[in-house]
Amino acid sequence: MTFARPDHTSHPDMLPRMPVWVISARAETLEDVAFLSGAALNHLHLVLGHADVPQALLRDRLALRAAEACVAFSGRPERAAELRDAVHLLRPGDLPGPAGETYLAWRRVVERPVSIKALGRALPTIEPGQIAAWLDAGQGAPVTRAAMVLEAVLTEAPRSDVPALILADIVLAQALGWDHLMPLLATGLKRAVLRKRGDDLRLACHRALVSSAVEAVRLSTDLVRRATHLKAVAPKLRAKGAGDAVEMFLTRDAFAPSALPLPDRAARRLCDRLVDLGAVRELTGRDTFRLYGV
Structure with missing residues (x-):
């Protein structure tokens, strides 16, 4: 079956918390x-x-x-x-x-x-x-x-x-x-x-x-929090194809800039911009061959 969707928007703090007794019980x-x-x-x-x-x-x-x-x-x-x-x-x-x-x-x-x-x-x-x-x-x-x-x-x-x-x-x-x-x-x-x-x-x-x-x-x-922030900063992005790139980041763990629907240089700039906005992370710590993800 498909998960039932509540009508309200889910803030991360509104997600039901795992009962403490499930975590702490020693069965x-x-x-x-x-x-x-x-x-x-x-x-x-x-x-x-x-x-x-x-x-x-x-x-x-x-x-x-x-x-x-x-x-x-x-x-x-x-x-x-x-x-x-x-x-x-x-x-x-x-x-x-x-x-x-x-x-x-x-x-x-x-x-x-x-x-x-x-x-x-x-x-x-x-x-x-x-x-x-x-x-x-x-x-x-x-x-x-x-x-x-x-x-x-x-x-x-x-x-x-x-x-x-x-x-x-x-x-x-x-x-x-x-x-x-x-x-x-x-x-x-x-x-x-x-x-x-x-x-x-x-x-x-x-x-x-x-x-x-x-x-x-x-x-x-954690992902609801990160996805909510990414969606909030998306209107600030001016690059053509940025909206499609944001949707891709919301579906996959990581991407190389070359996988995004933009020219290479524009894709790298977009990724760096999203990092500056705190919306995605650079995952490798490298100067080249970088990967980015929410």
């Missing part, structure tokens, strides 16, 4: 942890229903975090900055490398509504029939279904961390009635957890979703 049993994860996911659902939460931008930033976690699982050194470079500084004909491929898979899967076709684009090395079979492996409540899919994929393909986590998040989204995948499990799980099975894996998934839902709510609040 040990599967039943208690499941209760907390349900409360956290329900609260995240309420936050996502607010009109000013930039959904695409939130998903894209969570995709970066999920990719970073998956790359760390594989023992590779790349972190967020290197992942951004691997994707945004690609030249025609270049290959993104293993870490870049992981990031691209997460970005592709959050771009479009959940479907086998969209999953095939994100996971091109897996047959659609296999994807469908794994998605059908889960039964029961949302988190239980996600854990069962995670276990099914990793049992049949032990090195397939990225497909397993993507498909588990897909099942979770479907069970919660979300149109798009929201990357949650990868950012909350530890590498060793992926070797667990049965109730131990379910318990770990519930714990992971408490922490990742809390973080997603915090990030949503």
